[in-house]
Amino acid sequence: MSTLAEYAGACLNLALSAHQLGQFEALSDMLLDWNQRMNLTSITAPEDIVVKHFLDSLTLTTVVTRFDGLRLIDVGTGAGFPGLALAIAFPALEVTLLDSTAKKLRFIEAVGEALQLGNIRTLHARAEDAGRDKSHRACYDIAVARAVARLPALVEYLLPLVKPTGQAIAMQGMTAYEDANSAARAIEALGGELFTIEEVLLPALDNPRYLIVIDKIKKTPRQYPRQPGRPTRDPIQ
Ligand code: SAM
Secondary structure: OHHHHHHHHHHHOOOOOHHHHHHHHHHHHHHHHHHOOOOOOOOOOHHHHHHHHHHHHHHHHHOOOOOOOOEEEEEOOOOOOOHHHHHHHOOOOEEEEEEOOHHHHHHHHHHHHHOOOOOEEEEEOOHHHHOOOOOOOOOEEEEEEEOOOOHHHHHHHHHHHEEEEEEEEEEEOOOHHHHHHHOHHHHHHOOEEEEEEEEEOOOOOOOOEEEEEEEEOOOOOOOOOOOOOHHHHOOOO
8 A cells, every 4th residue: 555655645645654554455455355246346456446446535635624523424435435435544534424225335334344443334325315314414514425426416415414514525527517517506406505626636547536515505495305316317407
């Protein structure tokens, strides 16, 4: 994990301890091992795991200055990105990893045990149901997602989960500015306001990535999120 240490230091000004680098190494090994038995990731070269999973997840540090003591939910976490990487890098951050696919959460739970991560919990649910459940609605400082849905639907997953004064962050590709335009009405209807779109560059990758940061400025109206499936089928516009 020396590459991760170098990249995290040089690109993100983030110092990872030897213990944390060991945890990332163990996570990489487990990901490759479990991936032989279930479909967790198409990224399988160890150096790609470092850049496209670990470092990409940690780019959230460019828009969040302090994670300690915060509650973060990673919606549609899959094999645990970005949430698991953030939980390793910030032991004082409480991370909830939500996915509708139980078997991916079993992988995350096994990682949590093996790495003795005391700051994660998994949530097997649809985002639309979690957003209506009072033990999750408006309970998080940050709701984040990577590669889960198009932005107009994604904001309906994320913003109901965020406390007023918190933030929803969508990790997007090249279409980030168009995405933000297409989601403008949805963001407003859900009580959000676009704060910034931050471009991030990762080593050895040509295309930049973008972090779309949305402030929650008002309570989300009670009618949102709508029934499971509705945000993608019929996005707010
Ligand atoms: N975020 C991970 C990453 O970037 O590596 C996984 C991305 S994967 C392409 C999308 C994940 O979102 C899948 O694991 C899927 O089960 C989950 N997902 C999609 N829609 C969802 C919803 N409405 N509620 C909960 N999970 C959802």
